[in-house]
Each structure stands twice: as structure tokens, then as C-alpha cells.
Amino acid sequence: xxxxxxxxxxxxxxxxxxxxxxxxxxxxxxxxxxxxxxxxxxxxxxxxxxxxxxxxxxxxxxxxxxxxxxxxxxxxxxxxxxxxxxxxxxxxxxxxxxxxxxxxxxxxxxxxxxxxxxxxxxxxxxxxxxxxxxxxxxxxxxxxxxxxxxxxxxxxxxxxxxxxxxxxxxxxxxxxxxxxxxxxxxxxxxxxxxxxxxxxxxxxxxxxxxxxxxxxxxxxx
Numbered sequence: 199x200x201x202x203x204x205x206x207x208x209x210x211x212x213x214x215x216x217x218x219x220x221x222x223x224x225x226x227x228x229x230x231x232x233x234x235x236x237x238x239x240x241x242x243x244x245x246x247x248x249x250x251x252x253x254x255x256x257x258x259x260x261x262x263x264x265x266x267x268x269x270x271x272x273x274x275x276x277x278x279x280x281x282x283x284x285x286x287x288x289x290x291x292x293x294x295x296x297x298x299x300x301x302x303x304x305x306x307x308x309x310x311x312x313x314x315x316x317x318x319x320x321x322x323x324x325x326x327x328x329x330x331x332x333x334x335x336x337x338x339x340x341x342x343x344x345x346x347x348x349x350x351x352x353x354x355x356x357x358x359x360x361x362x363x364x365x366x367x368x369x370x371x372x373x374x375x376x377x378x379x380x381x382x383x384x385x386x387x388x389x390x391x392x393x394x395x396x397x398x399x400x401x402x403x404x405x406x407x408x409x410x411x412x413x414x415x416x417x418x419x
Contacts, residue, residue: 202347202348203349203389205342205350205351205352206247206249206350206352206353206385206386207355207360207384207386208263208352208353208354208383208384208385209354209380209382209383210237210259210381210382211232211233211235211236211237211262212382213228213229214228214230215227217230217233218295220293221293221296222259223292224257224285224286224287224288224292225293226257226258226259227259229259229263233259233263236381237270239382240263240382240406240407241267242271242406244267244271244352245270245271245272247350248350249271250345251275251344251345252264252267253277253283253341253351253353253354254279254283254353254354254355255280255283255284255355255356255359256279256280256281256283257285260283260355260356261354265277267354280340282333282338282340283337283354284356284359285356285357285359286324286325286330286356287324287325288322288325289323290306290323309321310322327362327366330358330359330363331366334355334359334363335366338353342393347389347391347392357378360379361379364401368398380404382406383402383403384402384403384406385400385402385403386399386400386403
């Protein structure tokens with residue numbers, strides 16, 4: 199195995215809320231049938247990958263994805279839940295579609311869209327990027343510290359939290375605008391000897407889902 203330490207970031211498969219366009223945040227929703235299929239395909243794509251551990255957000259849609267990946271890839275260990283990997287708390291956005299938000303409070307919707315992204319989160323009572331990063335970075339550091347150089351680890355998380363992390367580490371050109379990594383996409387990151395890096399090796403790949411290489415993203419819901 200190479201000396202660099204590699205993390206495979208997987209966004210959870212489609213949830214029942216994703217399918218309806220509902221902003222989930224930290225609310226609990228299970229995988230849809232499509233999400234279960236996506237998770238199985240991600241697991242099969244990793245079946246030839248020698249990875250050392252699999253960690254997940256404890257929210258059901260992520261943890262279920264991780265369990266399916268472990269099963270389909272033939273991983274014999276347990277999925278380890280890590281609280282810091284959960285999705286951004288969405289404030290008043292949680293539990294509603296955007297259409298419902300506009301209908302119930304059009305002035306809020308107008309003001310929200312007029313603000314820069316970071317100010318939007320404050321206005322909606324949601325976690326800011328700084329707050330998301332404080333716990334997500336700590337979780338990533340904790341996971342990396344458990345494994346030596348040359349290890350490979352799978353981490354299942356959420357579109358919003360992953361986006362904040364990737365843009366913080368690799369710049370705002372990563373997942374620009376309102377884009378997130380697609381459901382069940384795989385992003386590969388590597389750290390070199392003595393923790394140098396990280397290096398973005400692959401961004402939001404859905405080749406295992408579509409048969410086409412390259413990144414695929416989805417709009418924020």
C-alpha cells in the first residue's frame with residue numbers, strides 16, 4: 199500500500215427527503231429504494247479496494263449507506279459512528295421544500311436569496327461554515343489519527359458538510375455556486391508522508407453509478 203494516507207469521502211445515497219426535495223439538515227430520514235441501490239453500487243465499486251475502516255455520520259441515511267457499502271464491499275469490520283460528520287443544522291429550512299418556504303414566507307425567501315451564502319445561514323438560524331468546520335475538521339483529524347500512513351479509510355457523510363470541508367481545503371472553485379456532490383458519489387483525498395497535503399485526487403465521481411467518469415453534482419435542496 200502506498201505511504202500516503204487516503205480518505206474516500208462518500209455522500210449518502212438518496213433519502214426519502216432527497217426524493218421529495220425536502221431540506222433535511224439534521225432531521226432523520228431513511229434511504230429511498232433508489233438510495234439503497236446507489237449505496238449498493240458504491241459498495242460494489244469499493245469491493246476491490248483494500249480499506250482499513252469505515253466511519254459514518256450517525257444520521258440514518260448516512261449510517262445505512264455505510265452499512266450497505268460495508269456489506270457489498272465485503273468489509274468484515276463494524277461501521278463506526280462519528281457525531282462530527284453529521285449534516286449542517288438547517289435552522290428554519292429543515293423539513294421543508296423550497297417551494298413550501300416561498301409559499302409560507304415569501305419575504306423570508308426573497309431576503310434569503312439576496313444574501314451572500316454565509317449570511318444566509320445566519321439569517322436562517324442554520325450552522326455557519328465556521329461552525330460546521332469546527333466539528334467536521336475535528337472529526338476528520340480524529341479519524342486520521344487512528345490510522346497510520348499508508349492506510350485507506352472510507353467516510354460516509356453529507357452533501358453540505360462535505361462541501362464546506364472541500365471548499366475550505368481546496369478553494370471555492372470546488373463545488374461552486376449551490377452545487378453539492380451527488381448522492382453516493384466518491385471523493386478521494388490523500389495526505390503524504392508526515393501529513394503533507396492534502397491532495398484532491400478525485401471529486402464527486404459517479405462512474406460507479408452511471409458508467410461515465412468525471413464529477414457529478416446536484417443542486418442544494
